[in-house]
Amino acid sequence: MYYIDGFSKFVYSQNLASGVRLTLATLIPCLIFQHYGVLDTMMPFALGTLLIGVTDNPGPHNRRRNTLLATIFFSFLSSFVTIWIQSYTWLIYIAMAVFGIFYSMIGVYGNRANSVGSIGLLVFIFTIDENITGESAYQHVLLFMAGGFWYFLIFLSLDRLRPYLPAQRLMGENFVLLGELLSVKARFYMPKPKYERLYDKMVPLQVSLKENHEVLREVLFRTRQFVKDSGNKSRTLVLMYLDSLDLFEQILNSQQDYRHLNQAFGDSKILRVFGIYITWLAEEVQHIGVAVQAGAASRSGRDLAEGFHKCELAFYRYRADRMTQENVEDFIMLKQVLLSMRDITERVKKLHLATRYEANHTEELHSLAGPDGIVPREDLNPRVLLDNLSLKSTYFRHSLRLTLALLVGYSVSLVWEFGHGYWILLTIATILKPAFGITKQRNIYRIAGTFLGVLTGFLSIYWIGNTTVLFVIMMLAMVVAYTFLKTNYFVASAGITLYVIIGFFFTNSDIIGAVLVDRVIDTLIGSAIAYVFSMFVLPSWESDNLDVTVLEALESNQGYFNAVSSVFGGGAFDLESLKHHRKEAVIALANVSEAFQKMMSEPKKQRVKLEDFHQFLATSHMLTSYMASLSSYAQNVGGKFDAAGFVPKIREINRNLDTAVTIVKRTQVDRIDVIKQALPQNEQLIQMLAAIRKEVRETGREGVENPELSRNLSDLRTIDGLFELINTLTVDIVKILNKLF
Known part of the structure; x- marks a missing residue:
């Protein structure tokens, strides 16, 4: 890629646009409040803008809108409840248990719902530290809501002014x-x-x-x-x-x-x-x-x-x-x-x-919707949530793990009174994830990013006396933090720590030394609690669910193979069915890859037969890729060639895949040792190959006398070769699974 393109890609990326939009939406009101001397009073407004805006992920207008409104509602609920119970420690414990489980569990509805729950929980944690009563409580909640609606208005305005910009960025x-x-x-x-x-x-x-x-x-x-x-x-x-x-x-x-x-x-x-x-x-x-x-x-x-x-x-x-x-x-x-x-x-x-967007396009526009003619809807059925209320559910185990960790972290902050004890809870909530590998990685990034941010903040404050320069640094730190929040947590953590420290310096420079110390100590305590709970409290190891992941990959690949091979076996070509099965195969392959990456980060004693699992991943990828190549010929040449040459091959490959499934399901008594056997030769291919070899011998060049024969031979030889490769891979998969299970 050209170097200038690399820079341009970052400048015009969706992530940078989100970081700049969120930073300006937060800082511009703060500058106005500072001008009128009411910044301290209006801080909940800025916090509301920042937290609500974090959930504005790329996607359709209606889903972004609904996500923002849902976040505003649940944030209001969290802050309102917390303010009125903060005087009663035992009620805070109860609320923490309820909110911790509920906000973690709604992640079963997808990434958008998970972001709503995460912010709802963070708002609860932020509000615990607020010491406000009476009319100040109402003011705090209303200001926070106003900040959220301020970002919501920005979202609506930008979408009206440049409706195609999100699509262009995603397209790029x-x-x-x-x-x-x-x-x-x-x-x-x-x-x-x-x-x-x-x-x-x-x-x-x-x-x-x-x-x-x-x-x-x-x-x-x-x-x-x-x-x-x-x-x-x-x-x-x-x-x-x-x-x-x-x-x-x-x-x-x-x-x-x-x-x-x-x-x-x-x-x-x-x-x-x-x-x-x-x-x-x-x-x-x-x-x-x-x-x-x-x-x-x-x-x-x-x-x-x-x-x-x-x-x-x-x-x-x-x-x-x-x-x-x-x-x-x-x-x-x-x-x-x-x-x-x-x-x-x-x-x-x-x-x-x-890219010139010139007129006079004559191509027919096909439907962008799915096979049913509409864009798929998100399933928000309450039954999905209820079905996951079991220790077999990864989401439920994570919600219990996170809630218990928060309760312990809150107890620690009460026993040892730190200046900003709620940072312990923030660290736990942002680090602790369902998978141990992700928690471990975020733990390292959080600690390293915090130390880098504290060091950079200390040097900036004590070496740079100009407040304008410090403000520019703080603004750039915010942009960097929210640009890389979803792609590089180390950079994001460093940016967040840096702008928080400079922000405290602007509001109260006398306590900046204590803030630096508190930030480091609270982060270390929160990270330690998160690590211990991810390791020992209802841990979720990938090896425990390996059979489910592998079985899904096998069954989806077999469905994909049958959808493709049926055309060569004399069946009708069904494009929608083929696309559906290919999508299922790619998703299943992604799950296998994700499971392998998570297993790589787990303790060594939990990496059960990691090398064999990696071989299964690599072989499955090649299998799906060769099926994709075969599907191209299924679509282009269809039933052009004699089905009798392919039916025995299809039967043999399916037999191997059935054997692999039985190994994973453990439904067989004895292990089956599959030996690769040569597939029956395609008589039509043999005849074509003999004719083309004769032509090569006589002319010295391929396909001169009979170009149609040359093209047919090329297609048939490639198709036959793909069946051979797929058969070899299915045999390899059976051998791998015999070692894996």
Whole structure:
């Protein structure tokens, strides 16, 4: 990616926009209050703006609106109840238990509900420290509510003024992710690729792209309804989205047997030539993403036509020199790579033109909704919450763990009276997460970020006497904190600590020394409590749920395989069914990858057969990728070839997958040792291959006399090869699972 694009990507990113918006929404009223000398009284207003604004995550207008309103309501409830019971310690304990469990449990409804619950709990913790009664209590609650509604008005205004801006930013991030995925693909063609490491990088990128596509689809659908516009910009964004889906499909479907390619052509430079050009394409896609975020027209930084022509020329020259009757099939595979590069090149050229938002689009706009014709709705059925009220539920175990940790932290703050004891509770609430690995990571980041923020704050205050400079530093710290809050918790923690310390210096410079000490001590105590409870109180280890995670991956992959292979077995092609099963397979693969990452952070004694699990992850990814490639042929050539050549292969692969499922379910008495056997040969392929070899022998070139035969052979050989690869992987999976379970 060009260096200038890297900087532009950050400048125009959704995260930076959120950080700047939240910082200005908070600081501008504070400056006005300071001018009139009422800043101390109006601090609840600023706190309300800050906390409510944190929940404003990218998404459709109606869901962002509902999330903000729900956060305002629950924050009001938390602050109102807490203010009236703060004089009674025993009531605070009860409220902490109720709020701790409730606000943690509503996370079962998804990330937005989880953010609402987190802020509701933080508001409760902040309000515990307030010593106010009577009319001051009403004033505190009303000011906090006013701050929340102030941010809500900003949200409404910006969405009215620039309704397509969120969609553009998400679209740009989508193309940047596509470019990163293509860049990883390019490394498979470089000398001595590290296959497992590259597969590990591809999994999270594919998952991120799937999630981005879902959010982007909803944003575009709701935005077009919101502004009631089908003008040029609206249509162009929709077409870009559809093109991005096609590009994602092309990248997924370009999966090859990279080990075999390197064995066949590793001694030549042809793979490196391909890899360099694919890297060019990756940079172009990312460049398009940055341009879309910036609202500017993108132009190619390289001559793609000339670059592809050189790849094409290199291939045909190399084929003329090295192709024989024995390696015809290898060259067919290599040509498939060349054709994929050509298709992606044409798509990239089209996307460059689309960034100009020119009129006269003639393409038909397909529905952005799901198969049922509407955007999926969030399930807020109370039954979902009730069904999770069990110790078998990860959410319920986490809610109990967090509540008990908060009760202990509150007791510690009462026994040892610190200046800002509520910081202990804040640390616990922000660090303690359902998974031990995430808690451990956030613990380290919180402590390191706090120390960095305290050190930077100390040096800034005692070395810089100019209050204007200090204010600028505080403002930049806020921007950094809320820009990286969801992506880099270490940086966010350092930024939050820095602006809090400088903020205390502005309000009361006499206590700044005590604030620095309190911040460090409270953070260390809260981190220690969070770590102990995550380790010993109702811990959730990934190895305990390994069978469920693996079984979901197996069953979703088998469903995906059956949806794809049925076309070659004589069945009808069902695009919606295929997309549904592919989505399920990708989600299940993401869960396996997430489970592996969490297990990596757990104590060594809990990493049960970690190496075997990693082999299952890598093999499952390759299996899903080859199925995606097979689905491309199912869609393009369908039932063109004789089904009799594929039915035995489909049956054998399903038998292996059934065996794998029985191993995980432990329904078999004896272990089944599956030995890889050669699949029945495809007679139609044998006949085609004999004809093309004869043609090569007679003419010295592939497909000159009979180009139709050459094309059919290329398709059929690739399809047959994909079945062979899928069969090999299913055998490997059975062997891995025999060791894993």
